Amino acid sequence: MATTFSEAARATRKKKEIKLVGVDMYIVTEQGIPTFPDGEFGPFKCEFISNRGTKVWPGFVSPDLMMVNWYRCRFMSTRDVNDSDVDTFLSVLTKKGWWWSAAQKLWTHDGEAAYSKAY
Amino acid sequence: MAQHVVTMLPGEGTGPEICEAVRLVIDASGVDIKWEYEEIGLGCLEKYGTLLPDKTIKNIAKNKVALKGPTTTPIGTGHKSANVTLRKVFDLFANVRPAKLIPVLKRPWDTIDIINFRENTEDSYAAIEHMVSDEVAQCLKVITWPGSYRIADFAFQWAKANGRKKVYCVHKANIMKMTDGLFLDAFREAAKKYPEIEIGDVIVDNCCMQLVRNPAQFDCLVLPNLYGDILTDLCAGLVGGLGFAPGANIGDNCSIFEAVHGSAPKYAGMKKVNPSAVLVSGIMMLRWLKETAAADRIEKAMFAVLDERKHVTYDVGGTATTDEYAQAIVDKMHAKA
Incomplete structure (x- = not known):
């Protein structure tokens, strides 16, 4: 039986089934909205790009929208993938000259998306 | 017409x-x-x-x-x-979000006439959230220089056009030195164009306390998105509610x-x-x-x-x-x- 608040909190943890489904790449560029042709990134395909949380590709972009030089590029997997696939993907991105500040793996938890969408 | x-x-x-x-x-x-x-x-x-x-x-x-x-x-x-x-x-x-006392709605204050300028497009409202493990969630707080500068510039321009005297920046830069620090730096930079307006800054928790003790001391406030969301409702409560x-x-x-x-x-x-x-x-x-x-x-x-x-x-x-x-x-x- 839990004897402290911390132990009681830990005891409520619900383990979830976690599956890797994609990667959010944070890319710094002065060249405007990046483009990632399908088929050049193995099992990953760019699904959307956002800037300051607002979707800027694909679809409508207000001409009023102010953007900064930092884009979140969401790559979703087209088949089952593992961490090695992500390593290869990052290497390909770097070789193609993309300067990225961070990568965040995307998982599902018990089949539910464990990441937010862009506005 | x-x-x-x-x-x-x-x-x-x-x-x-x-x-x-x-x-x-x-x-x-x-x-x-x-x-x-x-x-x-x-x-x-x-x-x-x-x-x-x-x-x-x-x-x-x-x-x-x-x-x-x-x-x-x-x-x-x-x-x-x-x-x-x-x-x-x-x-x-x-x-x-102006908060001005409506004369007939009795409140314990004599005068409240605050205009809040809340940055409306970034901060934790950028909606960049991930579960980074099955028991840890994170939300990115995105503060940018142009986003911060333009809300400050807008606030100063509004203040100048409407005869307001003081513009204060609300922040938590003592703890979030990068994000709120950037917001405060951009505010100070924008202020250089408006030497006729008195500027200042106040830490967000202190600002809440000051607002309920002596709201008449404030004129215009510039806030990042999340603090703005909270403090504008607090100010609304002071003048009669939403x-x-x-x-x-x-x-x-x-x-x-x-x-x-x-x-x-x-x-x-x-x-x-x-x-x-x-x-x-x-x-x-x-x-x-x-x-x-x-x-x-x-x-x-x-x-x-x-x-x-x-x-x-x-x-x-x-x-x-x-x-x-x-x-x-x-x-x-x-x-x-």
Whole structure:
């Protein structure tokens, strides 16, 4: 039986089934909205790009929208993938000259998306 | 007199009945407005599969100005907020929330006249969230130099144009040195263009305490998105609650004026809710459209009706319906004409 608040909190943890489904790449560029042709990134395909949380590709972009030089590029997997696939993907991105500040793996938890969408 | 074309977004719940009452008052003020009605909110999901249909976006983009009733935002799960989507799509970076004491609503303060300028498009509202393990969630707080500079610049320009004397930056830069530090640096940089205006900064927790102890000391506040969300409601509470709180979301080319309260779906169709928040947002819109005389007329009539307390809604101690309150304001305007 839990004897402290911390132990009681830990005891409520619900383990979830976690599956890797994609990667959010944070890319710094002065060249405007990046483009990632399908088929050049193995099992990953760019699904959307956002800037300051607002979707800027694909679809409508207000001409009023102010953007900064930092884009979140969401790559979703087209088949089952593992961490090695992500390593290869990052290497390909770097070789193609993309300067990225961070990568965040995307998982599902018990089949539910464990990441937010862009506005 | 020039005709204005304004997009009307009645919203959901009590929104449509409130907006009709507000339209009645604004139309009676003598201003020439052609209203174009568009849909927004949960009701659009079934019809169009989105909270914000393209038709609505195109109409707002065409008219450049809109008046919006309340919408419902699902909590925790479900669809994104229609309000935030609007701000994002049109980059309505400045959320202007005046908090001015309405004379007849008695409060323990003598004077409160604060204008809050809330950055409206970034901070933790950038909606970049991930579960980084099965027991840890993270939300990125995104603060940018241009986003911070332009809200400060906007606030200073507004202050200068409206004879305000002091602009203070609200932050937590003592703890979040990178993000809030950047916001504060950009504020100070923007301030250099406005040497006639007194500047200062206040840590957000202290600001909350000062607001409830001595709100009259504040003039204009510039805030990042999340602190702005919280403190603007605190300020609204000081002057009578969200039922009287106007709001404007302003971008470089488009402006949307809206009440900040919820849609109160349980009262929908009962015509008992107070439409004042949308009405004072409409007054802000008229001033934005340079229709100052009409705005002043409505405000004066509204204060008079509130002062008489004969035709006020239940939340301020009366029994009038939404429509009766609106009609009383119209009658008061005509009586004074």
